[in-house]
Amino acid sequence: MNLKQSIIISLSSATLLLTGCASIPHLGKAPKMRDAHDYASVQSLAGNGAPWPGEGWWKSYDDPQLNGLMTEALAKAPDMAIARARVLSASGSKQRAGAGLLPSINGFMGTGAGHFMRDKEIRQLTGNPNMQDWGDGGASFLTINYNIDIWGGYHAQLAAATSEAKAVQVDLQEAALMLTTGIAAAYANLSRLFEERAVLERTLEVRSYILKLSEQRLGHGLDNDASMQDASSRQANARAELVANQESIDITRHQIAALMGAGPDRGMAITRPQSEKLRAIGLPDNAAINLLGRRPDVVAAKLTAEAANYRIKTAKTQFYPNVSLAGIVGYQTRALEHMATHGMALGAASAALNLPIFKGGQLSGQYRETRAAYDEAVGNYDKTLTNALQQVADAATSQRQLNQQLDQTRQALNHAELSYRVLTDRYRSGLVTYIEVLQGEENILSLKKAVADLQARAFQLDVSLVQALGGGFTAA
Structure with missing residues (x-):
């Protein structure tokens, strides 16, 4: 067979293999x-x-x-x-995925007893014509298997696992962000309750x-009973509001303690926040563009989609032929006491070609599932990106409107x-009674509560x- 014929046969065989898949x-x-x-x-x-x-954005509040709550x-x-x-x-999972690119080696050692049934060969080999019919045999060997990554499926599988591992690492930062902002939000509410x-x-x-x-004016005949009853009702209502306020303070303390992973008694040790040091931040320039690398949930979602894309490549390789190599080396004997001198070495090597011709729709169904997972990850x-932009816009808008509302209330x-x-x-x-003076002070107290x-x-x-800006996270 000449070279031309060899090439034609090789190309024909390759074409047959690929079209048969x-x-x-x-x-x-x-x-x-x-x-x-x-x-x-x-x-x-x-x-x-x-x-x-x-990083550590809460430290800017100087509280x-x-x-301490955040650190704990x-x-x-x-x-x-x-x-x-x-x-x-x-x-x-990433380490396990990378194992597909390396050969696997397994070892075996075993021993057992057997009846040799007039085995003259053993007697001659051992030089012991009086050898017992029963004896101990043994074997030890190594098996080696290696799948050749012709189509890059194992590399794609490792790339997918790597992206997923990175996504989970970013999820750790997302968990820290949600935890710290959750505690800070509860702490802000606690500050409000103490101001209230x-x-x-005073009310x-x-x-x-x-x-x-x-009561004194009623006793002197200067006022009627209705005015006294109204004053009594307003006093009772103030007491009820104080009780409700204390309930809210205790529940908020419990909430912070639960977020910290501590018992409710830990929350009761939280004192009044130093609210005078709490100050707002603003909105950075080019927030929409830079948000992609500063929101951990957005970065994690992107890495997840990239992993799903690698999974598609892995699924495609299942339609192609797969070549694997295998080998075995070892040593065995039928007489353990003479293993060093009368054992027998063994070895073998083989190559196998696996060609997926008909799988009853299994590969096609698996590919559709993988593609659907990618489409879902992209969606x-x-x-996630849409929600991130909305959250930044909502927070910035509310902040601007609140500043105007706060200015108007302070003017009032x-x-x-x-x-x-x-x-x-x-x-x-x-010209006026002291009751009117106190009523005027009560109006001031109401407005002070609104400002607080x-x-x-x-x-x-x-x-x-x-939280909307990512809490100091930056993609590596």
Whole structure:
């Protein structure tokens, strides 16, 4: 056979092998992940030059108690333990996927007893004509198997596992972000409740004094019973509001403790936040573009989609021929006491070709499942990115509107305080009663409570914006 004939036969054999394989389903063009430029967001995410949140962003509030809560939570919270366990599992999956690129070697050693049935050969080999019919035999050998990655399926499988491991590692950062922002949001609510409590305590004092004056005026015939009953009702309502406020404070403390992975008694040790040091941040420039690498959930979704794409390549290789190599080397004897001198070495090697011709739809179904998983992963990435942009826009919009609302409420408080000064001057001149003065102070207290609520809301929106901007995460 000449060279030309050999080439023709080789090409014909290769063509026969490839055409004999099961065919890959045609499922149309695969979707692609969208980019931040595909979304109209320039107007909604117009920045004011503020810096991006950094690692340990909560430290900027300069609250030692909050810093301690965060440190304890990151070390002990169950959510972090769960996320770390998933990282370990993904690392193991990656290691297992890489094993397909390496040969596998297994060893065997065994011994047993047998009846030799007039085995003259054994007697001659051992030089012992009086050898017993029963004896101990043994064997030890190594088997070697190796699958040749002709089509890159094992490399694609390792790449998929690597992307998935990276995604789970990023999920660990996402868990830390959700934990810290959850604690900060609860801490902001606790700050609001303590501010509210101070106002409620003063409100109770004012209403109690109004009730006392009403009772005195009723006793002197200067007022009727209806006014006294109204004052009594308002005092009881102030007491009820204080009780409800204390309930909310305790429940919020319990909530923070649970997030930290601690018991409720740990929460009861949390004192009043240093709210005067809590200040809001702004929106960075080019937030939409830079968000892709700063949101852990967006980065994780992208890595998951990339892993699913590698899985498609792995599924395709199942339609192609697979070549594997195998070998065995070893040593055996039928007389253990003479193993070193009268044993027998053995060895063999083989190559095998596996050709998927008909699998009853198994490969096609598997490929469709893999492609569907990729399409779903791309859709999930697009949805995650869309939600991320919305969350940033919502937090920034609410922050701008809240600033206006807070300015207006502060103006109302200033006007109420001016009116209260006039009222106190008129009281000194004998033009109004002291009850009217106290009622004016009660109006101021109501506005102070509104300002405190808005200030706490500003802190909560700040935390929401930190969370929406990724909390200092940066993709490697």
